[in-house]
Amino acid sequence: MTPAGRHPATGGATPAAAPPAPQPAASPATQPAFERFLLLLGRLNYSWTNTESLLIHLIAGLARTDKETAVVLFLTLNTTRARIDLVDRLAKLDRVAPPEREAVLALTRRMLRLAGLRNTLNHCIYAFDAESGDLSTIRMRVADRRKEIRMGERAALDAGTLRDIEVSLSEIAQLNNDIWRHIKAFGYPA
Template identity: 40%
Template sequence: MMQVTPVLSQLPPRPDFEAMAAAAPASADRRTMILSLIGNLIVSWSNNESLFIYVLMILLDTDQPSAAIVFATLNTTRARLDLIQRLAKIRLKDPKLDKALSKLIDRFNRSTALRNEFNHCMYITDESGQITHTQSMRLVESREHLQFGISKPLDDVRLRSMVEAAKEMSNINRGIWDLLPQLQLHLQSTRP
């Protein structure tokens, strides 16, 4: 009988939690800012996604609870947006409105990538408890190798890009709100 030797995993060293806790107050302001930015991105994205319930309500010519049921029944953002785009193709007769809705959806999809990046990662800290990097939880596969995610620094450049992304998400939110009455008016005017 052949004996199998177990393979030991290469675990990273256990953090020195006591030293991190002692050093953490010195980096508290930056850590709070980073966590606020991440929270702002996630909340803004969620609010924007939820606004598409109203777009769906208008395109389906239904009430909010019915639109919310359809929205919630589709279990991915992609499925929800696909339905909205398909309904827009058959319901919107104004090419400008259709294009405006498509542009908002494209902008929202770009923000989804960023939201996913911060929502589905591991946050790497240094010995002082400072958040220094994000480690993607995705597998990256090329012809040569398979890599577990990508590590990115959470430096000042990246923080500035997060601030800009939060501004863009606010603009998307306003854009959806501006488009809603236009969609409603258009569909009311094209009713038989």
């Protein structure tokens, strides 16, 4: 029997009840749409991270090293772009046969294209119009022009955005399968 005030699993103090998570300042009408968006965004991030981790196997195969070494290389590079650049450069080495090279470069081109939507949705802030209840994204990027800068570009977070995420999820799943096929076809460490 656990003494009063002790957590049953750890025997430590029972944690205080956490305060409720802050809710977005969206109108009740937009709440279900935003909830759906958050679920899709979570799936997008999970799928992307899972697929990006397959670069470890491409690095191992192209660098002709073991998976453990490839993990160190992967984790040392802290951006998707840097990891893809490494894979591309390894694929362009003279020792890589043209069919293998072209297959890898086609995979990394697809990966870069698919990174766009995920990057946009993860590097923005979300706005709720108090009057209309409309949701939008505001890009956290400065765009330099010849004689001006632009920032705070807004885009509607609407049914089209949700469709784009669903299409991206499908394409990422296909890319994931294609990378696994490549890993097996060329005998990279799995």
